[in-house]
Amino acid sequence: MGPYPNSCVVRTPEGTCFDLLSEEEKKLLDDNMVEVFYKKGEIICKQGSFASKIIFLAEGLVKVYLEGSPKNLVLTITPKNNLVGLPSIFEGNNTFLYSVSPYVDSWAKLIDINVFKQILRQNAKFASKIIDILNENTAQAYGRFFCLTRKQLHGRMSDILMCLSERIFKSLEYELPLSRNDLAELTGMSTESVIRLMKEFKDDGLIEVSGKKIRILDLQRMRKISEVG
């Protein structure tokens, strides 16, 4: 299958990009920012709607997805301390490319897009850092692209389970805030297939499942499955 380090769905926290701003710029940002609470399942931003804000996720866990009937396509999962919505800000486009919705109760800071753009145009170090973030994002999207178009069910399933373990919960055991249906839109398969595969993985001694709790038992074999596709 080849070495694709990033078939993962999860964006890593970009840390300190705001440290590169001057005091003045920080104040400008603060003055043009509101903090909003979103409940699980609400819509933070809607694909196709007017993109007037950049979203900084202060707390929570969200999915970034393309709407499709009957099933959405999840582009990435973004944990707290990440920017969401950056790719929507290019010239000539003023609508969100995707929808964003929280898996769990979340806090978002909404930054006025024009203020953000203005700072980009005047602070090269900051802009340069944003380029880094965008590119890392893209690298991940490509890996995922490959995963969803080239791997089959087993590979996709083990990719997701490992990714959630490594990138989000930082533990081999975690309590999933996602439904089987959420996993289905994440892996691009039917809900029934998710269920069947989880059972198969469990029967094969790869994972342990009890309710929402998942524990990875045999990481080595999971990696193998991911590689083979």
Add this chain to the structure above:
Amino acid sequence: MGPYPNSCVVRTPEGTCFDLLSEEEKKLLDDNMVEVFYKKGEIICKQGSFASKIIFLAEGLVKVYLEGSPKNLVLTITPKNNLVGLPSIFEGNNTFLYSVSPYVDSWAKLIDINVFKQILRQNAKFASKIIDILNENTAQAYGRFFCLTRKQLHGRMSDILMCLSERIFKSLEYELPLSRNDLAELTGMSTESVIRLMKEFKDDGLIEVSGKKIRILDLQRMRKISEVG
């Protein structure tokens, strides 16, 4: 299928991003740039290899693709006057995320990546423009992502044929420099399926095919097919 303006594979020319450089910066760029000729089928850059250059395609037509066995996955086709390789330059990564290879004889200008980064860090307007380009790129990748994972063969085929017509050749009739196998890695299907679909489209009066020449006869119905998936 929903309104996805960009299931297209082709990057549009970004025009004038270098106009935003000072004379000094232009000279710096010129001094750290070489122009190279590539024959059809050669490799301009190889996925996984050390990324020391940003590529500006001065003349020709290239594919940007992820390597996979048995079949590659084409991310985008890039015509002349475009930058290629931008997403590879993020901090912490120093290898090409993908391979690039020309469909036809091409000229590329190779820009030293450190010089490019240096200019990014000192010229905010330029960096801001690059962000625009990256984002447009991403928007396209997402559209394509959706196309390849959600649409089935007929939709994917008509997407490609229309895209080539509108974005590359700017005419309803064009001479394809791609083989059926190239079309297959572009649409994520088998070569045999490409052939069968082309025949079906031809028999249905959607297109006219003679050798390498393709002519779109019924754009309306092609659009319909693309929408339905």
Add this chain to the structure above:
DNA sequence: TAAAAATCTTGATGCAGATCAGTTTTTTAT
């Protein structure tokens, strides 16, 4: 605490599209 709704689970069936195994046509090399 019961009823309703949502989620999870299982087996049976169907089909889109890959794979295979050829033949024919076109291109390239000598």
Add this chain to the structure above:
DNA sequence: ATAAAAAACTGATCTGCATCAAGATTTTTA
């Protein structure tokens, strides 16, 4: 001009996975 290699094409077969239909379990609501 002719042989060899690559690309284009065709039909038959096979299979991974979705879809459907029904039931069990959990969660939510009243």
